[in-house]
Amino acid sequence: MEESIFTYVNKFPEFNTIISGKEINSRGSDNGKCKSFKDVELIAYSDPNNSFTDTCKKIAEHHQEIINKAKSSQIALCKYINYWIYDTLQSMPEFSHNKLLNKFYEKIEKLDFCKPYRNSIDKRTYDELKELYNMYEPYIKFKKASSKNGNGSCEDAEKFFELYEQYAGKCKPKHNTHFCWELIKIGYISFDSWIRSSAPQAKRKKTKFAYRMHDSQDNSDIEDSRYTLAYQSSLDSESEYSI
Missing domain, CATH: 1.20.58 (Methane Monooxygenase Hydroxylase; Chain G, domain 1)
Known part of the structure; x- marks a missing residue:
């Protein structure tokens, strides 16, 4: 039985931090695919500072490094990606999270291992995940700093x-x-x-x-x-x- 996305939400802030620190490989094979997905499927999304496109490139290119550094698993990263897509696109007037997930994992081939975990979430689930994310973020910062020094x-x-x-x-x-x-x-x-x-x-x-x-x-x-x-x-x- 597949686990709930809530099982992995405690890892989401760490995934975000690790991904943010990654560099974009200009020769990455999925670079064009990330931009193409945005241009075709997210016409109503402005993508300020190329945030969605760049994050997509980083995850696709460095997914195994991200998993290893977070001491986590593929399924946890996939659950985070599902959350990240909803979180990023919630400013759009209207979108089908389920359809976007299907098209995203079909387009970004390096992340096709996430296909079995492409479960959409609704607004209520997102709001609860966001609250837990906001709680775990300072918790992780405090614990990591305490462990180091x-x-x-x-x-x-x-x-x-x-x-x-x-x-x-x-x-x-x-x-x-x-x-x-x-x-x-x-x-x-x-x-x-x-x-x-x-x-x-x-x-x-x-x-x-x-x-x-x-x-x-x-x-x-x-x-x-x-x-x-x-x-x-x-x-x-x-x-x-x-x-």
């Missing part, structure tokens, strides 16, 4: 915490959704391990954050549902939750 930005930690609390509130009436499952997973993160090597001043701030985070988790109404996570995880044979 023990001095991650407390602003990133606070932003993540505030969004977590805000989104958890939405799950109090009903938690059995893909969106809420992502928040339940957060309850299994060990924040204490991030602060062990911090400088004294930063360590005090991060310890305060960790206590707040644990307190929020312990008092959340979705706490009672965590016991089912182990069973749910056993169904996810290729979980991408590790960051």
Whole structure:
């Protein structure tokens, strides 16, 4: 059974960062195909600064490097591409995400491994993915900085915490959704391990954050549902939750 796109959303900010840092190979075989797809299928999209075309070229040319650097998988990258296309084109007056995905993967041959995963999303799903993306982005920044030098930005930690609390509130009436499952997973993160090597001043701030985070988790109404996570995880044979 194919996993939900929500299983991989925690990797999306990292994919975006890695792709943004890639250079465009002027001799790439799919360069012309990316431009051709944009010119033919996205007539109503202005493509400011060639953003769509350039990102398409980078993903097509460097897809394996992107996957390796993110320590991820093909399916995770494919799910990100599906999200990225919707996110990029949402300014268009009207478009069929399903039709665009079909044509995109037919046109960009280097990404044909994504064909089995070309699942379209609707506006509601996109909005929930975007919220989780916005939450995971500062979380990843804070964790990576803490792992490298023990001095991650407390602003990133606070932003993540505030969004977590805000989104958890939405799950109090009903938690059995893909969106809420992502928040339940957060309850299994060990924040204490991030602060062990911090400088004294930063360590005090991060310890305060960790206590707040644990307190929020312990008092959340979705706490009672965590016991089912182990069973749910056993169904996810290729979980991408590790960051």
